[in-house]
Amino acid sequence: MPVSTRQFDIRKQPGFTLIAVACFLLLYLPIILLVVYSFNAGKSIAIWEGFSLQWYESAWQNKAIQDAAIRSLILACCASAIATVAAVMAALATTRTAAFKGSSFVFAIINQPLMVPEIVTAVALLLFFAIIKVATGYTGMWYLIIAHSAFCIPFAYMPIRARLQGMDFSLEQAGADLYGKPSRVFWRITFPQLWPGILAGAMLAFVISLDDVVITEFVKSAGQDTLPTYMLGQLRRIVTPEVNAISTVLLGISVLLVAGFFFLSKIRK
Amino acid sequence: MIEISNITQTFGKGRDAFTALRDVSLTIRENEFFTLLGPSGCGKTTLLRSIAGFVYPTAGTIKLQGEDLLTLPPYSRPVNTVFQSYALFPHMTVAQNIAFGLEMLNQPGAQVKSSVNEMLALVQMTDMADRKTSQISGGQQQRVALARALAPKPKVLLLDEPLSALDFKLRKEMQIELKRLQTETGITFVFVTHDQEEALTMSDRIAVMNEGRILQIDAPRAIYDHPAERFVADFIGETNFLEVDVLSVEADDATIKLTSGATTTARRADTNSATGQATIAVRPEHATLSDDASALLRGTLEDVIYSGTDTHYHIRLQDNCRFVVRKQNHPGTMEAHTVGHQAGVFFDRGVAQILRD
């Protein structure tokens, strides 16, 4: 059916589409340029001198980058695993019952990392862990793992809780009614329907841990650089497209995980 | 079989507190089709869920064959529920759903299999065993939910408005089906509904509830013919209410004087009710139009409403009250009553029911 162009469109507001297009350009242009110039043969970040993978090669062979990448991955895996398990348990405890005594306190604690500025938490952890480091002499990775687990919890908690709330509670009641003990009901009824939420939460936690700069910068001991803190350190010197290459890889991982998260949360309940 | 004593259920605290059940006591017998009937929010579902174990009463006890149910978690209670939403596990097939309870009871595989087949046959769903629950119709889901709850052979089956999601015709079929299943299995059914007709059709006994209280427990016929309270009379079927003067009482009966001055005999709900002012209930189909001197009440015919199976006559009585008479239609008969003319009303002795205050 042909639509007359003069038909009045109630949804139209003059200029809004233009601003929206500009907004999307603004969001993506810098990232795209960064990705494109990571393949630049020359050192410039504005003049294209031909396609080359040299910056990826040199990043790949850089021992410091290798170490930081491995550390980032281990950290993100450990932290997202711990945070996801804790978040699943917390979500089960907070969605399947009526409001309970202390529930607002529990929500405040869980969401605290979302509300308190990162720099404040970073300072707090610096002071706290400094005391523990002096007392125990331990300077290993666990400080980072625990710190990352903590701020990943609310991110893992959100999608899991959302999915649990969307699930029909009478299914679990039916499970209990049919003689299923709580643990069996969880694995036979809840988990098969909750897993997209759990996976989504784990992916989100992974991305958050992988991307963290501020808290890691304050908590890490000497020689514990992750990729982001390594890159922050590099910014003081002359920026090389090597950093662009690392950025592009990290961006790729994030985009994949976020897109995956997005489609997971669309899986029908 | 089930003894419910002095159950009170309060949700929330302080200003938000809501009392769903107030000091409810009742006994459900072995092999009985027992119905909890009432409007939404009357506490019937709460009572059912406290038997199942999903809500914990604030006070009172529930015993099943002498055993205290309230100390047991839901998964240890020998009762099963058919949920209003059916609550079929969407990630399992029909057969897997039915097998679930048996597996949870750790029954051996072969026995589970034969029980599932038996149940599938019982609800006529054998062909659908391997379908996902999302691939079958509403009526079929209803049957699976029933089979799943019956499979572990519970002592009591709890049904929470299980027919409310079905369309009219299917609902009629399932009413008969449910009654058949109950007779065949011999299991005690506790059925919750807000549909009076459903309750009257299927039940051995009905408990009528309102605002967290039980108003009357009786067989369907007794509930309909002899409602004890105004709410019961009003909620189930249509009723005419009349203010009367009770002249004298004897056993179950009482002599009453109507506002027109005529006297007749009425049934008493409470044998301890006294003489004096009272309200009586008369069902429209228990009264007839009468033009002769025997009429108990007189007035003007205001409306004649035809409704297929019967015709309703609305009469404005002399004391300005309205009274409805219902008469079944027969082919070939045309009523000679004309709107605006005088009309009299008659009902037999013992038809009127004196209501509790």
Next chain:
Amino acid sequence: MAAQAERRWLLLSPALLILTFAASGPLLIVLVYSFLEAGDYGGVKWVFTTDAWFNVVAERDFFDETIKIADAHVSIFWRSVKLSLMTAVAAFIIGFPTAYFIATRAEKSRDLWMLLIIIPFWTNLLIRTFAVMEIIRNEGVINTLLIKFGIIEAPIQILFTEFAIMLGMVYVYLPLMVLPIYASMERLDFTLVEAAYDLYGTRMRVLRRVIFPLVKPGVIAGSILVFVPSLGAYVTPRVLGGGKQLMLGNLIELQFGQGRNWPLGAALSITLLAIVMIALMFYVRVARLEEPQHGQ
């Protein structure tokens, strides 16, 4: 009943333990440290003093002991608040039409448009800041192009200015503005807009009198969501301000680095936290007030 409560706390315990140990609990230590005396080479001496709090806004002259306002700190506070407010306003100007644009797309494509907004948000903040830096620096795309076309002769200094910081913050926090506005707009009943046009509203007036009031809760949420992290921003001002244009986050970090004044850093952290909490409380109040209007 008791068993249920016990199970609940058992399930909650891992999350609560981790969060108390590595998020909430340490905040108390910050509060304690803000009342201690600074150690000579970082760290603290366990002596009670309110010096750190005094130093947040004032300073004592080294020679004649006169007290005057700490200009450096006050200007950094002022810059933080100013830039954060400007960031919120700029994000609103861009974000509101964008949310409206997405909300008026066909239902199927809306999710994909939103995905386009969400993806940058979940990608590394450092990398995104870094991408902005590459564009605006003297050797960056903008200056290179402008010089090439002969519009300017020497590169314009954009990097390491307040404007650069604001630009970067708008860029990194823009999705936080679009998300809540879109959430409100998606629920907007367009028959109300039709009714407004039917009652002789012009486009501008329908926007101002009908659409905007209905999505106001989303706008407030978005503004707070942008304002709060901007105020505590650390990475963006560090990279784009180049250590010349400090914001609160950088001032705090300085006390634990070169400054070696842990108590002052702690006091500044608590101050920042307090400002953020006030903003959040304000938001909760406004959101509660707006709620009934939005009931269905």
